[in-house]
Amino acid sequence: MSIAESLSTPSHAAALAARYGAAAPSAEGPWNAHLDLLLSHRSVRAYRPDPLPAGGLESLVAAAQSAATSSNLQVWSLVTVTDLGKKAALAEIAGGQKHIEQCPVFLLWVADLARSDRIGAAAGAEVAGTAYFETFLVAAIDAALAAQNATVAAESLGLSTVYIGAMRNDPARVAELIGLPAGAMVVFGLCVGYAAAGAEGEVKPRLPQEAVVFHETYGAADENRMLAAYDGEMAAFSARQGMADDTWTGRVLARLGSVAGMKGRERLKEIVQALGFPIR
Numbered sequence: 001m002s003i004a005e006s007l008s009t010p011s012h013a014a015a016l017a018a019r020y021g022a023a024a025p026s027a028e029g030p031w032n033a034h035l036d037l038l039l040s041h042r043s044v045r046a047y048r049p050d051p052l053p054a055g056g057l058e059s060l061v062a063a064a065q066s067a068a069t070s071s072n073l074q075v076w077s078l079v080t081v082t083d084l085g086k087k088a089a090l091a092e093i094a095g096g097q098k099h100i101e102q103c104p105v106f107l108l109w110v111a112d113l114a115r116s117d118r119i120g121a122a123a124g125a126e127v128a129g130t131a132y133f134e135t136f137l138v139a140a141i142d143a144a145l146a147a148q149n150a151t152v153a154a155e156s157l158g159l160s161t162v163y164i165g166a167m168r169n170d171p172a173r174v175a176e177l178i179g180l181p182a183g184a185m186v187v188f189g190l191c192v193g194y195a196a197a198g199a200e201g202e203v204k205p206r207l208p209q210e211a212v213v214f215h216e217t218y219g220a221a222d223e224n225r226m227l228a229a230y231d232g233e234m235a236a237f238s239a240r241q242g243m244a245d246d247t248w249t250g251r252v253l254a255r256l257g258s259v260a261g262m263k264g265r266e267r268l269k270e271i272v273q274a275l276g277f278p279i280r
């Protein structure tokens with residue numbers, strides 16, 4: 001199927017069913033191969049050692065740099081890591097996530113205000129704006145948009161990925177390992193490589209659209225019913241994947257219900273400030 005929009009196809013309905021289960025919207029809207037690719041996304045946590053194809057990294061970077069970027073500031077950078085010792089150290093920071101060591105290349109996405117600071121220093125000009133929370137947020141958003149473009153590009157080439165937010169378990173150690181200057185911080189990592197046999201798994205269901213999309217005014221009257229139904233979808237998904245059968249709402253509470261669930265990241269503001277972001 002071409003990228004041009006086409007009439008609905010059997011793959012359209014199947015993709016929506018995989019993503020939403022019983023709450024899938026009807027497959028009457030426009031559809032194309034690009035949407036098919038987006039809806040087939042899943043994170044992969046086991047990789048073959050095969051490297052990326054020649055020029056593959058450059059293609060991913062071109063996709064990443066094609067993302068929108070606030071005021072064209074381009075306040076992000078990418079550090080690629082293939083060194084086994086470095087990947088092992090990063091995997092340890094991430095609580096022993098083995099896929100970081102397994103994947104042929106681990107991408108570290110950097111919120112980077114250091115370049116703007118250098119531009120200011122070279123021009124002998126003050127760069128007062130980089131000290132503010134707003135600008136840190138701009139850099140983190142830019143990095144995320146770039147990384148997501150790279151992720152979609154990777155998947156379009158038959159590669160798989162998984163984001164690694166656990167780089168924020170110890171951003172200072174990550175910064176030290178890759179020699180970041182002040183004003184630069186890894187906001188997350190991304191494993192990229194070919195999925196090991198059987199590691200792709202199923203598409204993970206998402207909340208029904210009605211639970212996250214509101215028209216004109218925020219809120220849905222039957223949110224509780226939709227959350228209960230989604231708990232059922234996720235329980236069935238977890239059973240099929242051989243995962244622990246706690247509910248999705250239970251996982252939200254485990255992750256966000258107490259400070260302990262932050263696993264040390266509740267101190268992130270101070271750590272980010274120590275990395276050279278005043279965050280005023």
Ligand SMILES: Cc1cc2nc3c(=O)[nH]c(=O)nc-3n(C[C@H](O)[C@H](O)[C@H](O)COP(=O)(O)O)c2cc1C
Nearest residue numbers: 041042043044045097162163164165166167188204
């Ligand atoms: C910013 C970010 C950080 C993430 N960090 C991790 C991580 O450290 N380890 C991991 O296994 N998955 C991580 N994930 C992957 C999510 O768990 C995954 O996207 C989510 O469960 C939905 O599953 P799916 O991507 O297969 O649809 C992260 C995802 C994002 C967007």
